[in-house]
Amino acid sequence: MVKLGVNIDHVATVRQARKGRYPDVQTAARICEKAGCDSIVCHLREDRRHINDSDVFALKRTVKKRLNLEMSLSDEIVNIACRAIPDQVTIVPEKRQELTTEGGLNVIKNMKKLKKAVEKFKKKEIDVSLFIDPNSQAVDAALESGADMVEIHTGKYTDARTVKSRKNEFIKIKKSIAHGAALGLAVHAGHGLDYKNVSKISGIEDLCELNIGHSIVSRSIFIGLGNAVKEMMKLISRK
Numbered sequence: 152m153v154k155l156g157v158n159i160d161h162v163a164t165v166r167q168a169r170k171g172r173y174p175d176v177q178t179a180a181r182i183c184e185k186a187g188c189d190s191i192v193c194h195l196r197e198d199r200r201h202i203n204d205s206d207v208f209a210l211k212r213t214v215k216k217r218l219n220l221e222m223s224l225s226d227e228i229v230n231i232a233c234r235a236i237p238d239q240v241t242i243v244p245e246k247r248q249e250l251t252t253e254g255g256l257n258v259i260k261n262m263k264k265l266k267k268a269v270e271k272f273k274k275k276e277i278d279v280s281l282f283i284d285p286n287s288q289a290v291d292a293a294l295e296s297g298a299d300m301v302e303i304h305t306g307k308y309t310d311a312r313t314v315k316s317r318k319n320e321f322i323k324i325k326k327s328i329a330h331g332a333a334l335g336l337a338v339h340a341g342h343g344l345d346y347k348n349v350s351k352i353s354g355i356e357d358l359c360e361l362n363i364g365h366s367i368v369s370r371s372i373f374i375g376l377g378n379a380v381k382e383m384m385k386l387i388s389r390k
Contacts, residue, residue: 153353153387154189156219156339157380158364163193163201176206177213179376184216186380190239192362194221195228197245207235219362221282224261229268233275240272241280241302241362255284255304258292269297280339285320285327290334300337302362303327305352309343325355332357346370346386353387361387 162179166172180191191214193202210218220237222228223245232240242265244256258265258281265281272279280300283289293301303324311317324340331338340352341362353361363383370379 153358154360155187155380155384155387156190156192156217156341156360156362157183157188157367158192158194158221158341158362159183159368160192160194160201160364161368163203163206167201176202177209180210180213182376183380184214186377187384188216188380189360190214190217190219190362192219192221192241192364194243195231197223197225197228204231207231207237211235211237219280224264224268229271232277233271236275236277239278239280239300241282242268242298243282254306255289256282258283258289258296262292262296265296265298273297280337283327285323287327287330290327290331290336293331294334294336298336300339300359301331302339302341303331304342305340305344306342308352309345309348321351324352328355328357346382349383349386 159176159179162174162176166174183191193210195202195207207220218237219239219241220232221241221243222232224242242256269279279298280302281293281298282302282304283293285303290301305324308317308320308324311320328338337359338357339360339362340358344361344363345366367379367383
């Protein structure tokens with residue numbers, strides 16, 4: 152069965168709308184874990200638009216299963232991660248003006264800095280994942296960097312407007328997952344996945360985990376967070 156990582160960034164987004172204390176991300180994490188998810192995901196962006204430093208340390212104390220910290224290669228954020236010691240970090244590209252992550256990390260371009268960061272994380276016994284576009288060159292480069300796993304960017308698949316373009320993006324994702332698994336990498340996927348488009352992706356052989364946030368938090372407004380997580384888990388089940 153494919154595992155589910157729930158990204159709770161947008162619980163913090165609602166909190167930050169009033170700069171208050173609620174809704175509380177620790178409570179959100181507890182509800183998601185109780186509902187059966189396999190990991191909690193949060194992104195400490197350089198602009199701190201939702202998750203902030205104290206959230207990361209609070210979630211480290213709260214999460215009972217697995218904490219996956221999404222982050223850029225900023226020296227400041229790398230140092231925070233090394234202090235917080237999440238179970239996993241996922242290194243993503245980051246642009247200050249973007250609404251959300253727009254594509255995969257350019258691993259080759261960032262190789263030197265990546266290797267240094269990976270070395271730091273390995274000393275802290277933190278697993279390292281790289282968020283990459285679905286192509287074999289990126290997968291090969293991720294292996295070279297020393298990463299333990301990759302997360303395949305599914306954004307172009309979920310944004311596809313024609314049957315042909317969606318099919319082409321699906322083939323790229325499927326091939327990248329197979330290639331990563333053949334190299335011995337654990338392969339995850341995510342970005343833009345929702346209750347209507349997730350089933351086809353979750354059925355790909357060798358896929359280990361899906362990381363989903365916005366659609367689950369959006370659904371939770373109407374049916375509650377625990378129920379939203381359970382609905383998604385039912386959809387990605389291969390039974």
